[in-house]
Amino acid sequence: MRTIRIDDEVLACLQQHARPGDTPNQMVRRFLGLNDLPPRAYAPYAVTAALQANPGSTAAEIARAAKVGYSTAVRVLTALADDGTATRKPGERTGPDRRGNTGYRWWPAQQ
Incomplete structure (x- = not known):
């Protein structure tokens, strides 16, 4: 990798x-129109940021916000x-x- x-x-x-x-x-990368999905190494940061920005969301909602796959978001969460x-x-x-379930809702832990 090069530095600019x-x-x-x-x-x-x-x-x-x-x-x-x-x-x-x-x-x-996004500004240049290249693939904007985060590499796997960045997924924990993206999911954590999405959780902070969207408390009370489902894993699917957090995955969309973080631009990662659902299974990756669930793994990180x-x-x-x-x-x-x-x-x-x-x-x-x-x-x-009332048998259906919308799934878990996620929040950042209280500090």
């Missing part, structure tokens, strides 16, 4: 288009719950017989 230098004006433009959890490389940095609660029951 950018001036403050270019950085400000990139930051205007930044999403929560973006790395500088992701900002540049479960790890966050295991280490105490996220909490989950069962979703509300849906449907005429």
Whole structure:
């Protein structure tokens, strides 16, 4: 990987288009129209940022916000719950017989 230098004006433009959890490389790739899905190594950061920005969301909603796959979001959220940095609660029951479940809702752990 190579390093490039950018001036403050270019950085400000990139930051205007930044999403929560973006790395500088992701900002540049998206600005250039390249694949904007985060590499697997960035997924925990993207999911954590999406959780912070969308408390009370389902794993599917967090996955969409983080631009990662559903199974990746669930894996990261479960790890966050295991280490105490996220909490989950069962979703509300849906449907005429109330047997359906919207899935867990996720929140950042209280500091």
